[in-house]
Amino acid sequence: MSQIVIAAVERYMNDLIPERDPVLREMEEYAEQNNIPIVGPAVGRLLFQLALALQARRVFEMGSAIGYSTIWLARAVTDDGIVYYTDGDPDNLARAEAYCRRAGVYNRVTFLLGNALELIDQVEGQFDIVFNDVDKYQYPQVFYKTAARVRQGGLLIADNVLWSGRVAGEEQDHWTEAIRQFNRLIYEAPDFFTTIVPLRDGISLSLKLYS
Numbered sequence: 158m159s160q161i162v163i164a165a166v167e168r169y170m171n172d173l174i175p176e177r178d179p180v181l182r183e184m185e186e187y188a189e190q191n192n193i194p195i196v197g198p199a200v201g202r203l204l205f206q207l208a209l210a211l212q213a214r215r216v217f218e219m220g221s222a223i224g225y226s227t228i229w230l231a232r233a234v235t236d237d238g239i240v241y242y243t244d245g246d247p248d249n250l251a252r253a254e255a256y257c258r259r260a261g262v263y264n265r266v267t268f269l270l271g272n273a274l275e276l277i278d279q280v281e282g283q284f285d286i287v288f289n290d291v292d293k294y295q296y297p298q299v300f301y302k303t304a305a306r307v308r309q310g311g312l313l314i315a316d317n318v319l320w321s322g323r324v325a326g327e328e329q330d331h332w333t334e335a336i337r338q339f340n341r342l343i344y345e346a347p348d349f350f351t352t353i354v355p356l357r358d359g360i361s362l363s364l365k366l367y368s
């Protein structure tokens with residue numbers, strides 16, 4: 158539970174979500190048992206829905222862990238589409254490769270190991286979607302690094318932008334402050350139109366208005 162939405166309402170919404178396929182279910186269980194913070198099915202479905210709506214062909218993911226959000230996105234991109242997976246942990250990457258193979262999306266994913274903020278420089282062109290889910294202290298840097306890489310009409314999406322409600326409290330730790338700064342940046346940028354959806358831990362959707 159994220160503590161953003163009233164627990165009973167969150168449970169109600171989660172109960173509406175249809176059962177996932179065995180690979181995603183296994184990943185959800187593995188993530189829970191090993192304290193890996195994945196987006197979960199509610200946000201996974203939103204990512205899937207947005208990628209479908211945009212007919213996304215090029216997606217760059219910042220912080221992909223075991224590849225759970227990667228699979229949701231890869232299942233939604235066009236037939237010739239590609240999702241760039243990034244993570245700094247080689248064990249995560251190996252696990253993500255195995256899951257993506259079993260989920261039938263391996264050919265739509267390019268696996269990149271290292272710092273997503275540097276790896277994005279190795280990939281040319283603009284993206285239909287940039288999905289930001291790296292460690293939170295890096296969020297402002299992610300904005301500066303990726304804003305110009307989202308195509309007009311594309312989306313910069315970020316997870317955890319309400320950070321269990323801490324963004325609205327008195328906390329002044331590095332991670333909370335960085336998320337607050339990121340949220341100000343995406344709302345104030347004239348070339349983006351942003352909405353925070355208070356789903357799970359808060360997810361920001363920033364539509365690129367012009368390049």
Ligand SMILES: C[S@@+](CC[C@H](N)C(=O)[O-])C[C@H]1O[C@@H](n2cnc3c(N)ncnc32)[C@H](O)[C@@H]1O
Pocket residue numbers: 194195196197219220221222223224225226227243244245246249271272273274290291292295
């Ligand atoms: C919240 S998890 C990602 C979960 C994933 N998006 C999902 O929902 O399935 C964050 C991941 O980002 C990785 N990470 C953090 N900072 C990073 C960076 N600068 N570059 C690449 N990976 C990073 C961590 O290793 C961790 O696996």
